[in-house]
Amino acid sequence: MCGPILFIEATGEHTKLLGKSQMNQALEMLKERRSIRAYTSQPVARVVLEDIVDFGRLAATCQNEQPWEFVVVTDKTILSRLPELTGHAQFIATSAACILVICKPTVHFVEDGSAASEHILLAAHAHGLGACWVAGEKEGYADSIRALVGAPEGYRLICLIPVGYPAETVTMEKRSLREVLHWEKF
Numbered sequence: 001m002c003g004p005i006l007f008i009e010a011t012g013e014h015t016k017l018l019g020k021s022q023m024n025q026a027l028e029m030l031k032e033r034r035s036i037r038a039y040t041s042q043p044v045a046r047v048v049l050e051d052i053v054d055f056g057r058l059a060a061t062c063q064n065e066q067p068w069e070f071v072v073v074t075d076k077t078i079l080s081r082l083p084e085l086t087g088h089a090q091f092i093a094t095s096a097a098c099i100l101v102i103c104k105p106t107v108h109f110v111e112d113g114s115a116a117s118e119h120i121l122l123a124a125h126a127h128g129l130g131a132c133w134v135a136g137e138k139e140g141y142a143d144s145i146r147a148l149v150g151a152p153e154g155y156r157l158i159c160l161i162p163v164g165y166p167a168e169t170v171t172m173e174k175r176s177l178r179e180v181l182h183w184e185k186f
Contacts, residue, residue: 029126034172036130037091039164044096048127049074052163053099055123059115062108068116068158071100071149081148082160085141089134095162101136102151103158110137113158120161130166133159 053070080093101117103109124131136157
């Protein structure tokens, strides 16, 4: 049998090898992430929010267009205004922050913005935070929210991601791999 499976992580100026246990931890993190809609009142440090957004910035993007911009809202007045505009998602008001993923309207802005959003959700989870994707694109409130945070006309709201320390544990049944995986044909 071969030695331990290694996962190579390339980060800027250096490359390091992660052992099997670290790779397993990363994969488990991916499997464990769930949408969290209840948060404690504990604030999230600015440096943590910046790190989370930085992971969004590093997401895959079509032809390296990087159409995204990120607005981090921590002001309680604005956080309270967001659910009023959406007409739902009251939990945004109790989050420590809400990250708005906003994109220039490129050909693949939805795909690019969605990739960035997923990176943000995973990074929040890695930091021990809860987060939830709240729809933006194609929603009637998208322009109102865009205007509220001063994003330029024509830019598109992909989603809102409230973030905070979780005040709940969520377990959701997911469809089995057998139900969703098809080989060669549907």
